[in-house]
Amino acid sequence: MTTDSIIPVFDGHNDALLRLHLSSEPEPEKRFIKGETVGHIDLPRARKGGLAGGLCAIYVPSPSRELDANGDYPTPSHADALATTLAMASLLARIARKSEGSLRICRTADDIRAAMQAGVFASVFHIEGAEAIGSDLDELYVLHQAGLRTLGPVWSRPNIFAYGVPFRFPSSPDIGGGLTDRGKALIRACNELKIMVDLSHMNEQGFWDIAAISDAPLVASHSNVHALCPHSRNITDKQLDAIRDTGGLVGLNFGVSFFREDGLKNPDTALEGLVRHVDYIVDRIGIDHVALGSDFDGTTIPAAMRDAGDLQLLVAALRNASYDDAALRKICHENWISVLERSWAN
Structure with a gap:
């Protein structure tokens, strides 16, 4: 495959920061920049596969993998979540600093375009699960100043803002309650700050609560079609219609179980x-x-696509399904840049 045939991809979700944070190997920044043999993403494999950038998630793992009496993963404490969030945000900043211009933290759509044009990895600071943010939302404002531009209020567990949808198959996403009063305040604050709200991991009631409050496009960064795979994490037809009506989008999750x-x-x-x-x-x-x-770096993907270096295999599969280059550019990066630009607009 020639460089000219590569369609650049801006991706809606990766967990590379968590993989690096949890690794016992030294110098995680250097390993991400120079390349390694584990995981799905580093800069050399991104270049090989045409991965031009994406939302780099900060996710704080549950303190235990044991489910509670309600079938939910336990929620980390605010103090632990804040410490871990800051550690991973620092890791992203150090990668950008030490990459000699090969990775850039982007805060605007024009930043993303400029980075892609220059062949620089366009990273967007994203939080998946808002446990690091307290009920007064003070941390949200500080993190926004540090570059936070997209946020998922929950991972698949409850917190003070909402009830995250558990992992169930087959299942409707209609499990549990919606936004709390604090959650409604969080969504309004995200709208005020022009932080994109991510609906992946949100249950159905939470989705509709956000739809009723938010004045921004509805976006599910890494979810699939419930009608084709009835997983609780996937998006129903009615939700798809609402996403269309607000000018939003769905980012397709490569996880095989989804x-x-x-x-x-x-x-x-x-x-x-x-x-x-x-x-x-x-x-x-x-x-x-x-x-x-x-x-x-956050799920089990098809073995045919081993990592980010093989990303153009999916582009080829889409091309074989009769998507032309104009359509592929929309799917691979233009739609993401468009929805982020409209979500971040002043």
Whole structure:
């Protein structure tokens, strides 16, 4: 594959920061910049696969993998979540500082365009699960000044803002309550600060509560089609329609258990399964409302696409399904840049 044939990808979700943060190996910044043999993303593999940038998530793991009596993962304390969030934000800043211009933290759509044009990895500071933010929202304002531009109020567990949708298959996403009063205040503050609100990991009631409050496009950064894979994490037809009506989008999750009809975590799964989800969204709500949200370093992806270096294999599968270059540019990066620009507009 020649460089000229590569369609650059701006991706809606990766967990590389968590992988690096949890690693016992030294010099995580250097390993990300120079390359390594574990995980899905580093700068050399990003260049090889045409991964031009994306939302780099900060996610604080649950203190235990044991489910509680309600079937939920335990929620980290505010103090632990804040400490871990700051550590990963610092890690991203150090990578940018030490990369000699190879990675840039972007705060505007023009920043993303400029970085992509220069061949620089365009990173956006994203938080997945707002446990680091207290009820007075003080941390939100400080983190915004530090570069935070997108935020998911919950991961798949409850916190003071909302009830995150548990991982269940087969299941409707209609599980648990919606936004708390603090959650409603958080959404209004995100709108005020022009922080994009991410609906992935939100249950159905929370989705509709946000839809009723927010004046920004509705975006699910790394979710798939519930009609094709009835996982609780996926988006229903009614939700897809609401996303279209606000000018939002869905970023397709590469996790096999979120796009296989049987929900199995089986890496021996063809990329054409992801193409089916793209086709469904395009047919229902239009090509302007679908993008990619890989979940690299955070999920089990098809073995045929080992890591970010193989990303153009998915682009080729889409091309084989009759998507032309103009359509591929929309799916791969233009739709993300458009929705971020409109979400961040003054």
